[in-house]
C-alpha cells in the first residue's frame with residue numbers, strides 16, 4: 001500500500017524542474033482507483049470529465065478496469081471533441097442550448113458514436129429535435145431528475161432540474177412524444193447533497209452530525225423517487241440504457257440501488273482538498289501543484305511565484321489551495337493565494353531556501369488543469385512523462 005509521500009521525495013523530483021508545475025502521482029492514483037473499485041462493488045462507473053480534464057488520465061482510468069465505462073462530459077462541445085479523439089459512450093451531464101456544439105455532437109452520432117444529451121425541459125428537447133431533423137439523426141437523450149430534498153427551512157441539495165416528482169416527469173414525457181428526433185434513453189439523478197457534502201469537517205462537530213442526519217433522511221426521499229420514476233418509464237416501454245446516479249461522496253449508497261446501472265465518479269481519483277473530510281472514505285492526494293520560493297521577505301516567511309488557483313462555487317477559505325508539503329506551511333491570513341505571488345509562513349525543521357519547491361493541492365479536482373498546459377506524470381518517484389491538460393490541448397469549454 002502506497003502512503004502519502006514525503007516532502008523529500010517531491011523535492012528530489014521537482015528541484016530542477018521549471019516551476020510552477022502541476023502533477024499527478026500515478027502511484028497514488030492507482031491506489032485511489034483500487035479503493036474506488038472496492039467502494040463500488042460490482043457497479044459500473046462513468047468518469048466525470050470535469051473532475052479530470054486530461055485525456056491521458058481519463059484513458060488510463062478507463063483502461064485500468066472494465067468497471068469503468070464511458071465519460072460524463074460537462075459540455076456538448078467537449079463531448080464532440082472527445083468523440084473525435086476516440087472516446088465513446090459520452091453522457092453530457094448538463095443541458096446545452098448551444099446549437100453549434102449540439103450540431104457537432106449530431107455529426108458524431110451520425111458517425112456511430114454513442115452520445116447522450118441531457119434534458120429536463122421541453123425547450124432543450126425542441127432544439128435537439130430540430131438539430132436531429134436537420135442532421136437526419138435521433139438523439140438519445142437522458143432525463144435529469146432533481147434529487148434535492150426540502151426540509152422545513154432547508155433546501156438540502158442543489159438547484160438544477162425542475163423535475164422533482166414522477167408527475168413532473170410524466171408531464172414532460174407526454175410532451176416529448178411529439179418529437180420524433182429524440183428518444184428517452186436514460187435517467188440521471190445527481191444527489192449532490194450526499195455526493196459532494198463533507199460530513200467530517202474538523203471543528204464542526206454539530207454541523208457534521210446534522211449533515212449526517214439530513215443525508216440519511218434525504219437518501220430515503222430521493223431513492224424512492226428515483227425507483228418510482230425508473231419503474232414507471234420502464235413500464236411505459238422506454239428502454240433505459242443509462243440510469244446514472246451519484247458522485248465520489250455517494251459511491252456506496254448510489255451503487256446499492258438495484259435500478260441504478262452506473263455511478264459517476266470523478267473527484268475521488270485526484271482527491272482534492274474538499275474531499276479530505278468525508279466519514280465514509282479517504283482517498284490519497286494524487287494531484288498537486290508545485291510552487292517555487294523566489295524570495296524570503298523575513299525570517300520564516302517565504303514567497304513563491306504563482307499560486308492563485310482558487311476553486312469555483314461559494315467563495316471562502318475552503319476554496320483556497322490546501323497547503324501540502326512540507327507539512328506545516330501556512331498561507332498568510334490577509335493575503336491568501338495571489339495571482340502572481342503567494343507568501344507563506346513555515347516554522348518547521350526543513351531549511352527552506354530560495355529556489356526550493358513547495359507543494360499545495362487544489363480544493364477541487366479538475367479546475368487546476370485550467371491553469372496548466374501540462375501535468376507531470378509521476379511514476380515510482382520520477383517524472384515519467386508530461387501530458388497535456390484540456391487547456392494544453394487548446395480546449396476551454398466553459
Ligand SMILES: Cc1ncc(COP(=O)(O)O)c(C=O)c1O
Nearest residue numbers: 048051190247248264265266267
Ligand atoms: C451531474 C453530476 N454527476 C456527478 C458528479 C460527481 O462528480 P465527482 O465524483 O467529481 O464529485 C457531478 C459533480 O459535480 C455532477 O455535476
